[in-house]
Amino acid sequence: MWAARKSSDTLILINAFMRPLKAKFGKELLEVGKYIIEGLRPLKGEIKVGGAKNAALPIIAAALLADSPGVLEDIPQLRDVNNLCKIIEEMGAKVKISNHRIEIDPRTVFKSEADHELARKLRASYYILGVMLAKEGHARTTLPGGCNIGNRPIDLHLKGFRALGAEVNLDHGVVEVKADRLKGAEIYLDYPSVGATINIMIAASRAEGKTVIENAAREPEIVDLANFLTVMGAKIKGVGTDVIKIEGVSEMHGVEHRIIPDRIEAGTYMIAAAISKGDVFIRNVLTEHVKPLIAKMHEMGIVVEENIEGVRVTGQNDFKAVDVKTLPYPGFPTDMQSQMMALLTQTDETSLIIETVWENRFMHVDELKRMGADIKIDGHSALIKPGHLTGAEVRATDLRAGAALILAGLAAEGKTEVRDIYHVERGYEDIEKKLQLVGAKINKIS
Ligand SMILES: CC(=O)N[C@H]1[C@@H](OP(=O)(O)OP(=O)(O)OC[C@H]2O[C@@H](n3ccc(=O)[nH]c3=O)[C@H](O)[C@@H]2O)O[C@H](CO)[C@@H](O)[C@@H]1O
Numbered sequence: 001m002w003a004a005r006k007s008s009d010t011l012i013l014i015n016a017f018m019r020p021l022k023a024k025f026g027k028e029l030l031e032v033g034k035y036i037i038e039g040l041r042p043l044k045g046e047i048k049v050g051g052a053k054n055a056a057l058p059i060i061a062a063a064l065l066a067d068s069p070g071v072l073e074d075i076p077q078l079r080d081v082n083n084l085c086k087i088i089e090e091m092g093a094k095v096k097i098s099n100h101r102i103e104i105d106p107r108t109v110f111k112s113e114a115d116h117e118l119a120r121k122l123r124a125s126y127y128i129l130g131v132m133l134a135k136e137g138h139a140r141t142t143l144p145g146g147c148n149i150g151n152r153p154i155d156l157h158l159k160g161f162r163a164l165g166a167e168v169n170l171d172h173g174v175v176e177v178k179a180d181r182l183k184g185a186e187i188y189l190d191y192p193s194v195g196a197t198i199n200i201m202i203a204a205s206r207a208e209g210k211t212v213i214e215n216a217a218r219e220p221e222i223v224d225l226a227n228f229l230t231v232m233g234a235k236i237k238g239v240g241t242d243v244i245k246i247e248g249v250s251e252m253h254g255v256e257h258r259i260i261p262d263r264i265e266a267g268t269y270m271i272a273a274a275i276s277k278g279d280v281f282i283r284n285v286l287t288e289h290v291k292p293l294i295a296k297m298h299e300m301g302i303v304v305e306e307n308i309e310g311v312r313v314t315g316q317n318d319f320k321a322v323d324v325k326t327l328p329y330p331g332f333p334t335d336m337q338s339q340m341m342a343l344l345t346q347t348d349e350t351s352l353i354i355e356t357v358w359e360n361r362f363m364h365v366d367e368l369k370r371m372g373a374d375i376k377i378d379g380h381s382a383l384i385k386p387g388h389l390t391g392a393e394v395r396a397t398d399l400r401a402g403a404a405l406i407l408a409g410l411a412a413e414g415k416t417e418v419r420d421i422y423h424v425e426r427g428y429e430d431i432e433k434k435l436q437l438v439g440a441k442i443n444k445i446s
């Protein structure tokens with residue numbers, strides 16, 4: 001959407017040229033690309049982090065709950081955001097995008113179904129379910145896409161909707177939820193699922209009476225969404241703890257809201273600074289959100305200095321091996337696991353990573369091995385031995401796997417080609433440009 005608005009003439013020309021090729025090879029043809037990285041250059045300077053993808057997405061969807069237009073600031077320019085905006089536009093909302101600001105007018109929404117093809121392109125499309133169920137008493141969408149990092153059921157979302165009084169149907173991968181009136185309920189989540197907590201919180205904000213979500217997820221993105229909903233008129237207490245209480249309201253209005261900084265993007269650049277043996281100030285970081293990473297970096301002997309605006313990471317010492325276990329917030333984030341693994345290939349001894357959130361989030365391991373890494377997987381654990389990385393041709397199997405390979409490329413001798421960068425662009429805005437600004441030799445070939 002941004003690209004189209006930035007240079008629509010160029011796109012018309014490209015499309016005319018690509019149409020016959022797209023017809024022959026499929027519509028994703030334009031989305032293939034690669035990064036080429038030449039490593040062993042210490043990064044120096046400053047990188048600015050953007051708004052958080054995983055906060056922006058539910059907040060864009062939740063803007064439809066209002067009965068008047070609203071404005072969102074610090075929206076990252078990402079494939080996922082673009083696709084979600086297309087979904088809500090197709091449902092009738094008026095969406096005006098300029099730079100990192102989006103105006104959403106929900107008054108013209110006439111449809112409670114998300115376009116299936118678009119919905120399959122991202123995980124967060126399922127927030128349309130909670131939003132439209134609350135707003136119109138009906139919603140329909142296909143099961144969502146997102147990273148292929150394991151089984152990604154939505155049973156807890158559906159359990160929550162049922163508890164609120166909705167009728168739920170899941171047939172051939174299409175989910176439909178309906179209710180004449182949602183009623184507040186007590187809902188215990190078997191696991192503190194981020195998506196289920198968000199979807200239930202959204203639906204409950206317009207239900208009749210009080211809802212209590214127990215064993216709720218505590219991620220900062222959920223707190224950001226709750227702050228947004230509260231300014232819109234919702235009554236929410238306990239967010240950021242594992243018990244969230246919501247008193248339903250009948251009206252919500254459009255507001256202005258600034259999205260919190262992306263803690264995973266911040267963490268990725270913190271590792272870029274360290275792994276390249278560089279010295280980088282990463283601006284626009286809420287340091288309390290990256291504490292689990294800062295703690296591990298300190299253990300490794302990496303110098304991390306925090307201030308109100310961000311963190312300075314200096315990676316000039318030798319790195320000590322550490323063990324890492326991924327957990328729901330405030331534990332070490334699974335979304336930083338692959339990037340951390342790239343860093344742990346550069347330590348003095350063997351490190352251990354235990355992935356407890358997703359059962360299939362080691363797909364980057366085979367790719368890192370192509371670059372010379374010595375990693376053994378046993379179930380949910382990976383043993384990482386120190387090794388010398390050399391450039392290779394590798395594939396970004398998912399968003400954070402792609403980020404890990406770019407990071408490994410920064411520490412590798414020679415040239416690394418990271419292919420299939422579709423997923424990377426779902427979650428990182430201009431990663432190659434931000435890295436170029438601090439001295440990395442990285443180019444994107446589209
Ligand atoms: C768009 C978005 O915000 N994505 C993030 C969100 O994903 P997402 O919201 O999909 O992740 P969840 O927190 O829901 O999933 C965590 C665990 O709960 C399980 N589960 C989840 C839902 C459900 O109904 N039943 C169930 O069993 C999953 O299989 C997984 O093992 O949180 C994850 C965990 O921090 C991150 O890796 C993702 O980047």
Ligand SMILES: C=C(OP(=O)(O)O)C(=O)O
Pocket residue numbers: 054122123124145146147148149335399400427
């Ligand atoms: C897994 C991720 O995203 P999604 O849930 O959107 O696939 C992620 O952001 O690392």
